[in-house]
Amino acid sequence: MSLVCLKWHLLERSTRKSLTLRGNIRNLFLLPTCFRAVTHLDLSLLSPWGHPLLDSSSNPLLLAQLLRHAFPSVVSLVVYIRNPSTLHLLAPQWPNLRHVKLIRWHQRLPTEPLGSDFTALFEYSGMLSSLDVSLFHSWTEDLLPAIKAYPLIAASLSHLNILKHSSAEGFKSYELLAITASCPNLRKLLATCIFDHRFIGFVGDQTLLALASNCPCLSLLHLVDATSLSNIRPNPNDEGYTSEDASISHTALGDVFAGLPLLEELVLDVCYNVRDTWLALELLNSRCPRLKALKLGQFHGICRGINAWLDGIALCQGLESLSIKNSADLTDKTLEAISLGCPRLSKFEVLGCKKITGKGMWELTHALRKTLVHVKISFCKNFNAVSSLQAIKPIRDQIERLHIDCVWNTLDNSENQTRSSSSQELSELYNLQARKRDMIKEEKRLKKKSKSHFHDVGDENLFSSRTWSKLHHLSLWIGVGELLTPLSLAGLDDCPALEEIEIKIEGDSRNQQRPCMDSLGLRSLACYPRLSRMLLDCSGVIGYALTAPLGQADLSLWERFFLNGIEILNLKELNYWPAQDMDLNQRSLFLPAAALLAQCGSLRKLFIHGTTNEHFMMFLLRIPTLRDVQVREDYYPAPENDTITEMRVESCRRFEDALNSSNRHIPD
Numbered sequence: 001m002s003l004v005c006l007k008w009h010l011l012e013r014s015t016r017k018s019l020t021l022r023g024n025i026r027n028l029f030l031l032p033t034c035f036r037a038v039t040h041l042d043l044s045l046l047s048p049w050g051h052p053l054l055d056s057s058s059n060p061l062l063l064a065q066l067l068r069h070a071f072p073s074v075v076s077l078v079v080y081i082r083n084p085s086t087l088h089l090l091a092p093q094w095p096n097l098r099h100v101k102l103i104r105w106h107q108r109l110p111t112e113p114l115g116s117d118f119t120a121l122f123e124y125s126g127m128l129s130s131l132d133v134s135l136f137h138s139w140t141e142d143l144l145p146a147i148k149a150y151p152l153i154a155a156s157l158s159h160l161n162i163l164k165h166s167s168a169e170g171f172k173s174y175e176l177l178a179i180t181a182s183c184p185n186l187r188k189l190l191a192t193c194i195f196d197h198r199f200i201g202f203v204g205d206q207t208l209l210a211l212a213s214n215c216p217c218l219s220l221l222h223l224v225d226a227t228s229l230s231n232i233r234p235n236p237n238d239e240g241y242t243s244e245d246a247s248i249s250h251t252a253l254g255d256v257f258a259g260l261p262l263l264e265e266l267v268l269d270v271c272y273n274v275r276d277t278w279l280a281l282e283l284l285n286s287r288c289p290r291l292k293a294l295k296l297g298q299f300h301g302i303c304r305g306i307n308a309w310l311d312g313i314a315l316c317q318g319l320e321s322l323s324i325k326n327s328a329d330l331t332d333k334t335l336e337a338i339s340l341g342c343p344r345l346s347k348f349e350v351l352g353c354k355k356i357t358g359k360g361m362w363e364l365t366h367a368l369r370k371t372l373v374h375v376k377i378s379f380c381k382n383f384n385a386v387s388s389l390q391a392i393k394p395i396r397d398q399i400e401r402l403h404i405d406c407v408w409n410t411l412d413n414s415e416n417q418t419r420s421s422s423s424q425e426l427s428e429l430y431n432l433q434a435r436k437r438d439m440i441k442e443e444k445r446l447k448k449k450s451k452s453h454f455h456d457v458g459d460e461n462l463f464s465s466r467t468w469s470k471l472h473h474l475s476l477w478i479g480v481g482e483l484l485t486p487l488s489l490a491g492l493d494d495c496p497a498l499e500e501i502e503i504k505i506e507g508d509s510r511n512q513q514r515p516c517m518d519s520l521g522l523r524s525l526a527c528y529p530r531l532s533r534m535l536l537d538c539s540g541v542i543g544y545a546l547t548a549p550l551g552q553a554d555l556s557l558w559e560r561f562f563l564n565g566i567e568i569l570n571l572k573e574l575n576y577w578p579a580q581d582m583d584l585n586q587r588s589l590f591l592p593a594a595a596l597l598a599q600c601g602s603l604r605k606l607f608i609h610g611t612t613n614e615h616f617m618m619f620l621l622r623i624p625t626l627r628d629v630q631v632r633e634d635y636y637p638a639p640e641n642d643t644i645t646e647m648r649v650e651s652c653r654r655f656e657d658a659l660n661s662s663n664r665h666i667p668d
Contacts, residue, residue, distance in 0.1 A: 019071075021046060022628065024656055025056050028063070033070045040076040043067075044103045048652040049632050052082040053090075056649075060089055068093035075099065075127075081136065082106060084116045091124040099130035099159075104137050105638040115145035122150040130159035134190065137636055140164070140171050147182045154182040161190040163224065170194045170226035172201025180214035187262075189215060190222035192229065195270045197247045204247030212259035219264045219290070225271035228297060233506065234352045236381045240328030242298065246272035253280035254287075263288040269297030269325065276301040278312030285315045295323035295349075305333035314341030323349035323376075332360025339367035349376035349403075357382045361391035369394045373470075376403035378477060384408065389491045396468055403475035408486050467494040474498055480507030480541050480558070484521035493527055500533040501525065505562065506540030509579070514553045515561040523565030532572040538562055538579045539609070539635065545581035545588060555579045560592035567599035574603060578610040580635075587635065588612055594619045601625070609634055614651035621658055624667055629659060 002009040013034040020042040023030055043053065054060035067090070068074075076099040081087060091097070100121060108117075117138055122128070133143070143162065147154045160183060162171065170192040171179075180186065193203045203223070212218075234240075248270065257263070257280065266288075268274075277299045284291055294316065296302060302324065303312035313322075314337040322338070322345055324330060330353040338345075345368050350356065361383075365372060372395050377388045384407040392399060474495070478484065484503075505520075525531060541558065548554040558579060566574075574597075580587040587610035594616035597606065605628040606620065612631060620629060631652070633639060658664070 022630075023047065024653065025053060025063075026653070028057075028066060031066060031070050035071060037073055038071050039073050040078075040099075041071050041074045042078040044078045044080040044101075045630065045632075046080075047630065047656060048649045049630055050080065050082065050106065050638060051649060053080060053086050060085075064089040064093050077101070078103065080104060081117065083109060084112060084120065087117070087120040091120045095124060096127055097121075097125040098127055099132075100125065100128065101132040102136040105135070105634050105636050106137065106640060107637045108138050108142075114139070115142050115149065117142060118146035119149070122146055122153045126153070127156070128153055129156055131157060132159075132161040134161045134163040134165055135634075137164075140169055140175060144175055144178055147179060151182065155185060157183045158185055159188040160186055161188075162192065163190045163222070163229075164192040164226070165229055168226050168230070173203050173207040174201055176203065177207060177210050177214065180211050184214060185217065186215045187217055188220040189218060190220070190267075191224075192226050193223055195225045195246045195248075195272050196244065197272075198244065202247065205249055205252035208248065208256045209252060209259070212256045216259060217262055218260050219262050220266075221260065221263060222265070222267040224267065224269040224297070227271050228269045234326065234379055236354075236379075240326060240352065240354045241300070242272050244272050246270045246274050246298070248274050250277050250280040253277065254283045257283050257287040261288060262290060264290045265293040266291065267295040268299070269295065271298055271326075274299045278303055281313045282311060282315050284313075285317060289318065291316060291318060293321035293347075294319055295321075295325070296327070297325040298327075299324075300327055300329050302327060302330070303334045303337050305331065305337040310337055310341045312337075314338050316342060318344065320344050321347040321374075323347075324351070324353060325349075326352040328354065331355045332357055332363070335360040335364045336367075339364040343368070344371055346371050347374035348372060350378075350380060351376070352379040354381040356380060358387040358391040361388075362394065365392050366394040369398070373399055374401040375399060376475070378403060378405055385487070386490050396466055398470055399468065400470050401473040401475075402471060403477070406476050406478040406482060406484065406487065408482065408490075467496060468492065468498070470497055471495050472497050473500045473502070475502040475504070477504045477506070478520075480505055480509050481512045481515065483517060485524050487521075488524055488527055495528050497530060498528045499530050500535075501528075501531060502535040502537070504537045504540065507542075509541055509543035509555070509558050510548075510552065512553075513551070514557065518561070519564030520562050521565065522563070523568050526568050531569060534566075534569070534571055534573070535575045536562070537575075537577040539577040539587065541579035542582055543579055545584055545586045555581065555588075556590035556592055559590050560596070563593050563596040566596060567601070569600070570602050571600060572602060573605040574600070575607045575609065578608070580610075585637065585639070586611070587633075589616060591616060598622045604628065606630075607632060611639070614648075614655060617651075617655045618658065621664070624665070626659070627666065629655070 002012040015037055016035055017038060018040040019035055019038045022045055024047040046053065054063050057063040074094045075096050077090075077094065077097055078101040079086065079090065080103045082104065102117070160179070164170065172194060176191060176193055180189070194201060195203050197204065278301050281302055284294070294313070301312070303314045305314075319342045322342065330350070335356060348364070348368070361377065365375070375392050375395070377383050377391070383391070383405070385404055388404040392402070474492070476484070476487075543555040543558055544552070545555050555578075576589075578587045578589050578593070589608055589610060589612035594612065597603070598619040600623060602625055603623050604625050606626065607629075608631045610631070611633060617631070620626060
């Protein structure tokens with residue numbers, strides 16, 4: 001509206017509260033000065049991405065003052081901090097800052113003293129109440145000295161996010177207790193810690209009890225083990241128990257819940273066995289009456305489900321969101337009890353649970369068909385794509401968000417496969433043509449199975465003609481070398497409201513032969529008429545960035561396989577994570593990918609989460625509607641220097657100048 005109506009334009013500019021600034025920091029003449037009411041400002045995506053924000057100016061202080069003049073009302077700031085000098089210049093400009101999120105994927109400078117990254121922020125932001133460093137790479141030892149040096153700031157903090165997505169390190173118990181003791185008024189705490197009792201500083205009963213005592217007003221508590229953030233796919237053949245137990249007892253858990261009566265959201269992803277927890281979880285309903293969201297990882301015995309008697313987690317009647325991860329003894333009876341005891345659930349996730357089946361999930365979704373709109377089924381042994389879809393059939397007409405794993409082989413076949421044949425023997429047995437025939441047979445089998453009946457549930461067809469009328473977000477996991485083509489055959493062929501799809505591809509391509517088909521099957525997604533946004537994440541694919549050994553494919557050929565067919569989709573926005581060579585720490589967009597992306601005629605926004613060559617970037621100028629492009633190395637550790645062509649600041653500048661050139665005609 002603001003583009004076609006002058007009055008609306010003036011109103012929108014003068015009242016907008018949130019703004020993410022794009023463009024190149026050197027183009028100061030383009031800095032908007034009409035957004036005077038903006039209170040939330042995001043500077044983390046300015047170009048060139050990842051470089052020191054103010055170093056591009058000969059007078060960095062003047063640049064910081066210009067930002068304050070353009071946005072005088074800022075109280076919430078998101079910024080990429082390559083070195084502490086950026087905050088020393090920016091923090092004094094907005095003394096009323098209340099919320100700050102720091103981002104850094106580059107390695108911390110080892111020469112900087114402990115706490116130097118936070119000193120300027122705490123010194124000049126006397127009203128700070130929220131700090132988010134979940135995407136900010138630093139040492140765990142950095143935060144505590146700064147908090148102790150500024151006790152008034154620490155006491156005023158109500159929201160602290162110290163999840164370390166960029167590092168495998170977690171906070172030790174004494175660090176966590178020292179931080180919470182200095183911040184007694186915290187209402188939201190998110191932290192990565194160590195639950196393995198074999199390490200010094202592990203989190204156990206005493207730590208949890210002390211934490212609850214230090215911060216009794218917590219409404220959100222999110223504690224995860226550092227290994228949980230690695231997203232390693234579990235072994236489908238183990239029983240679901242880890243070799244070690246966590247030092248957490250159900251008695252201590254009950255006392256922790258009693259000490260946090262205001263709790264509304266709880267996440268405990270421990271990664272080590274916590275057994276017989278149903279007694280403690282029964283107390284959640286009475287001790288934490290406001291609890292709405294719960295996520296448990298490696299918790300066993302959460303509900304016994306005996307003779308339809310509700311116990312354990314099934315007594316939490318107020319839950320609206322429940323996520324269960326790696327619960328070894330979760331059964332269909334447990335799911336039935338949860339569906340009866342938690343009638344308000346709108347979101348349900350189950351990950352890595354080996355004993356549940358499609359029948360149990362069908363019963364749960366059928367019982368919660370009036371409220372359930374968000375479902376995730378992943379890493380579960382008894383579920384492939386077909387069984388996952390048939391299990392959520394009762395809510396097909398109302399589900400809005402869905403995640404499934406694209407595992408196409410039947411469960412019976414996977415159980416009867418012999419384990420003696422190695423990958424080398426299989427490669428000698430099957431040639432390229434034989435594998436193609438197998439894919440065709442698999443598609444025919446899915447067509448036949450779609451006409452069969454769902455056993456033990458009813459005599460209705462497995463997939464009726466009903467549409468997924470409200471599904472607008474679809475998330476898929478798929479192993480490297482597998483195909484997306486059978487997705488529509490499995491029942492996801494009629495999704496008129498689907499707007500966004502997220503595809504996560506994982507696996508070691510070095511153990512694979514060359515792709516037997518010409519593409520992953522992205523062209524099969526053309527059956528979704530409103531699909532406009534895609535997140536294609538191939539960062540979990542490992543391969544050879546340079547020349548591959550004889551008989552194997554390098555990553556450029558795999559990129560052609562992944563992206564072939566994307567040009568026929570009517571996408572407006574694409575986030576793409578290239579595959580990686582771990583030995584070289586390189587995630588690059590190669591020539592085949594650049595050529596295929598250049599054929600996406602409707603693409604308006606393109607974000608490449610890796611590196612690429614300037615020459616390949618110039619291919620993208622052929623997209624007539626393209627307006628916003630950025631190369632972001634948002635993975636740890638991000639490359640430090642400009643020794644390769646694709647990282648140079650001048651390359652970024654030349655491409656952006658060409659993209660915004662007046663000679664380039666934009667249809668709209």
